[in-house]
Amino acid sequence: MTDLAPPLSSQRLLAGTDHGQRLNYEQHRATHGDLLLPARKQVHQWRTTMLDQIATAGLTGRGGGGFPTARKLQSGVNGRRRPLMVINVMEGEPAAKKDSVLACFAPHLILDGAEVLATLTHAVSIAVAVARDNPAALHSLELALSERKAARHTPFDVALVAPPGRYVAGEESALAHWLDGARAVPTFRATKPSKLTIKSRPGVIDNAETSADLALIARRGPEWFRSGGLGDACGTTLATLSGNVEEPGVFEVPLGTPLRNVIALARPQGPILGALLGGYGGTFVGPAALDAPYSQSGLRPYGSSPGAGVIVAFDGSSCGVAETARIARWTANESAGQCGPCVFGLPALASELELLANGERVSGIQERILSHLEVINGRGACAHPDGVVRLVRSAFAVFANDFQAHAQGVRCPRAGAPSVLALPENSGEIEWK
């Protein structure tokens, strides 16, 4: 996560960051203008207007869930106790770099958004959570906070905090848990979406890119924000492109851009056959989806969504079964080790996929995989296992021929082909505190 290539396209969120330019507080204000927070007397009126504007802007959470931000905030605003505002820069998805890019190059946009959110929710303070193993983002945000202090701009208490950098540690109940002094593992919540509690206060958690979007909406209004997207999609978004491309990196694109054109920004090495979208708990899509608009509604017919903005483009040079097995094993190792169906189910699933990928003829293996998907789905405390199930199911559909050939024991012509996936080592020593 340290060697970040500078973002290559820049329009709104990434304005002024061309050539790897980090915007300090002064440059940030010169680029975006000042953020005007309401005077005490106007706060009430401002909140109502702002919530309306966020709804009109059509902003949806950019952390993966894609839930309408205005609706989510409504519950945070109406609480009786003043909440703690948390900005989630954890970015546990190994193939995602967009929140890190924002933090490294446009940190003040995230912090401005945090102030908008804290004003909206009447928060007592703000915590900005960055994974411990992301020193570049931590450093840039730390510097940004001191730049704001030097400019005497400190309307809120802001704490920069660094939870362990695990895949599920950025899940919101895990983050709340850790901020509460416990381990960064998800907690079981009987009803979802549920209220989060941090230090006996309500916790409101929003993603870094969502926060940055709010910083822009507060300045320029909802119509301007909407106009960043194409068709019925609202605003721009940050996509992290990797896979069989020449120039992997983070690109800001209008939501609703045809997926093919988004991938083209990273200069594909050859004809692209499909992509992994969302993250390692996301979905594979095949050639038909390449002409779909890159947006929630555009990808829905393909059972997919932009999720956390991950796009791994593939040209068919590696084996779909082997890639699926790799992700299954990696995600199995990232289980927080709490729930039986996740702890036992994911490794079992990974082993079966590995057998199939290695071309071992085990009768009934496909059926066993399918039945394990059935058994695992929906039975963890968090959505981690469900994400794996979704991913494997999509792989079955998109790589149907590969799976078929492997099941029939046909020698895989791409056995041993290099993987297109960025899969870091699972942190050997389990660190959750």
Next chain:
Amino acid sequence: MEVRLRVDPVACDGFGHCAELAPELISLDEWGYPIILGESIPKQFRGVAEMAVNQCPRKALFLERVATPTTTPTTR
């Protein structure tokens, strides 16, 4: 009012006591963790369900009201 069984998978120990008490409502996966059968509890099994809930050693099993009465469409 329809009710159903739920499991807190973090608390559950996977010894499968509940499935022994209420085999009509709970089966076990191959690792011994409970799988809740059906969308809601048929009237005649309410008592059994309550017993299973009360006897769960980890208090992992609980009853929950089904928000919208789920009439699962069955094709016959």
